[in-house]
Amino acid sequence: MGLYKKLGLMLSTVTLFACSATTDSQQSVSQGAKNAKISVLVIGAGMSGIKAANQLNQQGFDVTVLEGRDRIGGRVWSDDSLGKPVDLGASWIHGIEGNPIHTLAKDLGVPMYEWDYENQVTYDIDGNETTKIDDALAEKQDSFYFWAAKALFNDSEASVQDAIDVGVKSGDLNNFSQAEVEFFANAMIEQDAAADSRDISLAGLWKDEGFDGPDVIFPEGYDALVKALARGLDVRLNTWVSSINYTNKQVEVGTSNGVFKADHVIVTVPLGVLKKNKIAFEPQLPEQKQAAINSLSMGVLNKVYLAFDEVFWDKDVTNLAKVSEQKGHWSYWINLEPATGLPILTAFNVAQYGKEVENFSNEEIISLAMGELRKIYGKDIPDPTGNIITRWSQDPFSYGSYSYVPKGVSASMRDKLAEPMYDKVFFAGEATHAKYSATVHGAYLSGEREANRIISMHLE
Numbered sequence: 001m002g003l004y005k006k007l008g009l010m011l012s013t014v015t016l017f018a019c020s021a022t023t024d025s026q027q028s029v030s031q032g033a034k035n036a037k038i039s040v041l042v043i044g045a046g047m048s049g050i051k052a053a054n055q056l057n058q059q060g061f062d063v064t065v066l067e068g069r070d071r072i073g074g075r076v077w078s079d080d081s082l083g084k085p086v087d088l089g090a091s092w093i094h095g096i097e098g099n100p101i102h103t104l105a106k107d108l109g110v111p112m113y114e115w116d117y118e119n120q121v122t123y124d125i126d127g128n129e130t131t132k133i134d135d136a137l138a139e140k141q142d143s144f145y146f147w148a149a150k151a152l153f154n155d156s157e158a159s160v161q162d163a164i165d166v167g168v169k170s171g172d173l174n175n176f177s178q179a180e181v182e183f184f185a186n187a188m189i190e191q192d193a194a195a196d197s198r199d200i201s202l203a204g205l206w207k208d209e210g211f212d213g214p215d216v217i218f219p220e221g222y223d224a225l226v227k228a229l230a231r232g233l234d235v236r237l238n239t240w241v242s243s244i245n246y247t248n249k250q251v252e253v254g255t256s257n258g259v260f261k262a263d264h265v266i267v268t269v270p271l272g273v274l275k276k277n278k279i280a281f282e283p284q285l286p287e288q289k290q291a292a293i294n295s296l297s298m299g300v301l302n303k304v305y306l307a308f309d310e311v312f313w314d315k316d317v318t319n320l321a322k323v324s325e326q327k328g329h330w331s332y333w334i335n336l337e338p339a340t341g342l343p344i345l346t347a348f349n350v351a352q353y354g355k356e357v358e359n360f361s362n363e364e365i366i367s368l369a370m371g372e373l374r375k376i377y378g379k380d381i382p383d384p385t386g387n388i389i390t391r392w393s394q395d396p397f398s399y400g401s402y403s404y405v406p407k408g409v410s411a412s413m414r415d416k417l418a419e420p421m422y423d424k425v426f427f428a429g430e431a432t433h434a435k436y437s438a439t440v441h442g443a444y445l446s447g448e449r450e451a452n453r454i455i456s457m458h459l460e
Helices: 025-035 049-057 100-108 131-155 160-170 176-191 202-207 221-229 271-275 289-294 351-359 364-375 413-418 440-457
Strands: 040-043 063-066 113-115 119-125 215-217 235-238 239-247 249-254 258-262 264-267 280-282 296-301 303-309 321-323 331-336 344-350 386-389 403-404 426-427
Touching: 040 049, 040 249, 040 258, 049 063, 049 221, 063 258, 100 221, 100 440, 119 131, 119 202, 131 176, 131 202, 160 176, 160 202, 176 331, 176 344, 202 351, 249 264, 258 426, 264 289, 271 289, 271 296, 289 413, 303 351, 321 364, 344 351, 344 364, 351 426, 426 440
Parallel strands: 040 063, 040 264, 063 235, 119 321, 239 280, 264 426
Antiparallel strands: 113 215, 239 249, 249 258, 296 403, 303 344, 303 386, 321 331, 331 344
């Protein structure tokens, strides 16, 4: 887990809101029969939508999930075209202790692999292995807290870069080149936040919380969790939602496959879709709701998976980092061989450069990636035999990877985004969770929150 998720980390007990079950079986049957007459449309079959639908379905509600893609999962997307599933979107459970996603995975018996962030080799700008950078990074992470506090004292709307600048002005970074300072910013914050340090609100980081314990990945694919939750649900794939009219008693949802009506609608589409105004609301969204959509931002993290015939790198090292001439260009890689048994390297490009590479062809992207690897491992390393390349900011069902609070914006906007409208239209998704944004567990808990909100409205 990077510093981004550690900044606001507080070890707290997460109380999962649940409706009390009655011991009177007759009353339970009666409640279920009542719920069966109440219809709910869930827009989006990502983790938040599927969790909400699953919970409502268990309580007897008439639930239909509308999904524009030809698959479920949303930003949880596993692809097995390289021989084993690799995750194109979410990859990790961030902190397993008390994390509901870890509990779900254990209950389902889904294999997990504990990720060791300390098992890293870092290379300097010329491709030479160095311990100076790693040692300094560990030390400067602690210093960052002081820089951040001072930056916020000077300016309550300070950005992450403002904190880095405090470190530069204090002389704490005098022994490092500009490229190395930029590497610190990218490694400490940007790789997790998926946004540029100048754009990220420091105060917004303080609001984020997390779970303790190690992180894990899924060697057999993250989407196994979503698929398990979706069993038995009525999910309509290839159904684009274009409008939501909540003027009348029932909400009318216009889609590519006709109009659907329901008593309640839960909107779980990513923030990026809302920002693009891809769904027309009638009446228009309340001013505060629209302000929340406009003010919060969507980050970009893109992955390049490269498969080879054999390992030419140190297969026991799981994390590879490199100081780049331009900040964030091919600066972080992971080795999936220990987790999958296959010779696969994955590059992460985030923020502005993450968007830039989307405009390159696959061939150009692979050439750039291999150019960086050859600086480290030599010119004679082989070309990849397979690849998968993501372009999340161009994805019409997300327009980005996950949300963040930009400089000058209050983190309270997440709560505004989450507010329901007239007990008819509800909102879920990672961007609506004030504590656990930008995570799968945040998405999951937001779906649970909105399901329980509807359930509580209809308790006898």
